[in-house]
Amino acid sequence: AQTVTQSQPEMSVQEAETVTLSCTYDTSESDYYLFWYKQPPSRQMILVIRQEAYKQQNATENRFSVNFQKAAKSFSLKISDSQLGDAAMYFCAYRSDNQGGKLIFGQGTELSVKP
């Protein structure tokens, strides 16, 4: 069975600085998808970025980018130029290419942004 681990329960960053959130996963599959979701205090789950395992190029969405290391089974999220609105819980998630598309989530990392 696949597992996802986020080893940093809490992180803090100064406004305008850069922060990296860690995620590791375990799988025997070769085709899969990885996601980062953001959950602000409103509880809404918001997709931040996604990565297809077959793509070697790291995904980027504006200030958000990932460092995908397939061999190491690592998928970290880098937030550049941090803003107060980035403060939230961040979840890393794994999705198999089969198995009904269900997501397997990590435990989450609570990010605070200091002004």
Added chain:
Amino acid sequence: DAGITQSPRHKVTETGTPVTLRCHQTENHRYMYWYRQDPGHGLRLIHYSYGVKDTDKGEVSDGYSVSRSKTEDFLLTLESATSSQTSVYFCATGGPSGGETQYFGPGTRLLVL
């Protein structure tokens, strides 16, 4: 996102009572999912559906049942609520292919006394 609504948004109930949560989507997505969120566990899959009347169990399905009689509606039922089912419940939908991104509803906060 994806026109997903959940009802009710908040509910307080007593142990032993039945509870039904509803998820409604307007995007005609084939796949629908129910997750629960608890501190320290992230989100965990309860049940999912891959079409009308087609459902399957997830990681934490004990004590829950689901039904899907129409593409747009996916119901989650707690037959006899217990305090361990106090949680926040999220519905999600996905497109027809395995790689489609899942979009989430706003969540339902359930308290079982």
